[in-house]
Amino acid sequence: MQKKLLNVGGNSKAIAIPAHYDGWTHHLLDIDPTGNPDIVCDARLLDQITSDDYDSVYCSHNLEHYYSHDVPKVLKGFHHILKSDGFAHIRVPDIQALMQHVVKNNMDINDVLYQSPAGPIAVKDVIYGFGKQIERSGQDFYAHKTGFFTKSLLSVLKECGFPITYYSVGNFEISVFALKQKPSEYVANLLKLPVAA
Numbered sequence: 001m002q003k004k005l006l007n008v009g010g011n012s013k014a015i016a017i018p019a020h021y022d023g024w025t026h027h028l029l030d031i032d033p034t035g036n037p038d039i040v041c042d043a044r045l046l047d048q049i050t051s052d053d054y055d056s057v058y059c060s061h062n063l064e065h066y067y068s069h070d071v072p073k074v075l076k077g078f079h080h081i082l083k084s085d086g087f088a089h090i091r092v093p094d095i096q097a098l099m100q101h102v103v104k105n106n107m108d109i110n111d112v113l114y115q116s117p118a119g120p121i122a123v124k125d126v127i128y129g130f131g132k133q134i135e136r137s138g139q140d141f142y143a144h145k146t147g148f149f150t151k152s153l154l155s156v157l158k159e160c161g162f163p164i165t166y167y168s169v170g171n172f173e174i175s176v177f178a179l180k181q182k183p184s185e186y187v188a189n190l191l192k193l194p195v196a197a
Helices: 043-046 073-080 095-104 123-127 131-137 152-158 186-193
Strands: 006-008 024-029 054-060 082-093 112-114 121-123 164-170 175-179
Touching: 006 043, 043 054, 043 073, 054 073, 073 082, 073 152, 082 186, 112 123, 121 123, 123 131, 123 175, 152 175
Parallel strands: 006 024, 006 054, 054 082
Antiparallel strands: 082 175, 112 121, 164 175
16 A cells, blocks of 8 residues: 655645655645645644544644644644554754854854755744745745744654654754654664654
């Protein structure tokens, strides 16, 4: 049986997803219909979609676009749509690493952190959202409304029904695999799971 992925907030199927999803059926969910998503939906409403239907949820740099009080609703929606042996792969900006870097290097909020394919990314872009994207789209949804430290993200995942988490940090990003139960040998091998939390 082919594995099913729900890519939440991916904007377009043309945007690359991790190689471990190669060969999976890729469903795209987004609030913006212009990227031709399979499902046009706000992730806060995932509890209205069929439960236990997906093997994985991939959410790359979308969760920070919700206010902190909405984050649990989104994560509970991930839990709702995942099969019992499924996993969520969540990537968010690492605000703790950013703050440490800014202080250590005596940086200003307008200083450039790195060059991306979308253009230069300044300190304020990581905190508040990529300003050029917000300006071009005219949609404030793309602004960042919450930030995460590793501890806060792992805590809210546990509260939302994911007792097992594996995470890595680097490049001002937290990447977490969140599971409802102990990973099967297939999932453990597929993900090359990093340090357990």
